[in-house]
Amino acid sequence: MLVLGIESSCDETGVALYDTDQGLLAHRLYTQMELHALYGGVVPELASRDHIRKLSPLILETLQAGGKQTRDLEGIAYTAGPGLIGALLAGASVARSLAYALKIPAIGVHHMEGHLLAPMLEEDKPQFPFICLLISGGHSMLIRVDGIGRYKLLGDTLDDAAGEAFDKTAKLLDLGYPGGPKVSQLALRGNSERYKFPRPMVDRPGLDMSFSGLKTYTLNTWQAALADDDDTEQTKADICRAFELAVADTLTIKCKRALEQEGLNRLVVSGGVSANREIRSKLDSLMKKRRGEVFYPRLEFCTDNGAMIAYAGAQRLLAGQHNNLNFATTPRWSLEELEPIA
Template sequence: MIVLGIETSCDETGLALYDTTSWENGAPAHQGILGQALHTQMAMHREYGGVVPELASRDHIRRVLPLLEETLKQAQCQLSAIHSVAYTQGPGLAGALLVGSTFAKSLAQGLRLPTIGIHHLEGHLLSPLLGESVPQFPFIALLVSGGHTQLMLVSGVGRYQLLGETLDDAAGEAFDKTAKLLGLDYPGGAAISALAEKGQSGRFELPKPMLHSKDLDFSFSGLKTAVLTQVKKFEASGGAADQSALASFHADLARSFVDSLVAVLVSKSEKALKQTGCKHLVLAGGVGANKQLRSALTISGKKNHFEVHYPPVELCTDNGVMIAFAGALRMLENNNGSTTSGAFDIKPRWDLASNNLS
């Protein structure tokens, strides 16, 4: 069975073809990826310091058909070979989701194929199954992205329990806001991570919000505010006039920010594993590509005797592969997804657990 995946939840347009044959025959799941194409809108939105929904929607319209053609060419596949179409139904930007839903439903109706609406976060948390080290169910999933920071207990495909989530800014938002304070371009995750590698630990005592709370929730707005306080202090001292001192200040502050955020994510993950008895942790989402976070989780795994699983770096950000793959797994679970109707139904706000299989 060949599934076409379409991802248009925010600022990436991703399409991919996934063949379940390899998975069903016991081969590594990543061998089922026949082809994929991705366009990111980062350069377009950078001018505005963040995603502009209307511009994102218009760009998806322009990109989706050429990307489909590129995917088919890469996979050496004809439209007639596709068995079903999976698309991101939510959560995300309403206009962007509508583009993907409309395209998926129209294409499927023309080819007389079933469609399957996929939860964006389900795509992320199942994507590590496409890596070299495949986690065993049940596992804990740490989802960290621009819009979400959550800990989920994953008992199987379509069986998810929310354990904790952010009460304010997600980790990705904290990265972007801190990057802006340090004069770095949007998006800030990769830029902050690279700058932190040049900095020294311990210069700034930044808070580690909710590190010792008894729950598994997160909060990162206070960390961002602490960075702002340090920036104002430095500017008031006149240090910004010295370019060398300014560069050192930015690098050291970036390092302290990353150290604090990573410490909270690792600690909460350890607690979730201990509370559930799981021995496998999955890291997923755009921030899952962060080098410092990966390194800290790997060290913690060796120390505390649990295995950490990562998706391929290229599949950490939004992409069509994760949607095609999640759609394929849903099909193999004998479930036709959240919709097979012709309606262009999208869910900009959507609780993952509400989409569990019965």
């Protein structure tokens, strides 16, 4: 089954062609990074307009790269939520219209299910069941995965997600947008011994997470440095290093607890923040000590992309699931509400 995948939940327009027999044939991604950098963050209305502008050319480009034409398509998958409502509607409208014109089924995909299943695009695929750590700009979750659509939420973020905390830390240090990669880049030059940041919520039971307090601790540390006229690039680097280590340690401790609680030894890590080198290093060490397995998507599929949506949608379309013409997008949507695939 040849499926076109469309991702437009936030500030990146992703399109991909996935064949259930041959695998991923082609994918293209357009990022709005430069557009939103002017404002220090994503402007929803501008994001929606840019998706409208780029979707049709990207679809044509992806089809050409995969050696296919629109008449070859057998299904279309699009991100239906969570995300920015205008951005979601842009992608959903194009997907539904194209599916109607071609008389083929279409299905709305949960954005986080796309991230969760992204490692399935690799040759070395994780086997069910496993624990998944989903870490992105808006989400930090631990999930037990027993199959596609069979999800049990074990832990969630109570306030700022890990990616959001990275972005806010970058903003208070005036590092620019997008913040997460800039914090990680500067942290490489940081002295890990200078500052010791707290590891939030690791001294209490449970798998929920909270990063707003860590962000506040970072702010207080920076304000103290400013008061001492110590606002150098090295001080910023040292703060970034301490912040990144605190996040990585916290996530590692929570993953260890989840694996022990569920009696599993297979971990999947996905979402935009899963590209972070320090987090990967800590989790690699954890799973090596446990003699377990850890899986990541390739770096280009950590952030939002059409390939993960095409894959997730293809599995559901193959199972006979699809949406009717009265489509709807869902800005807030729990993974546990998804229908399982038998």
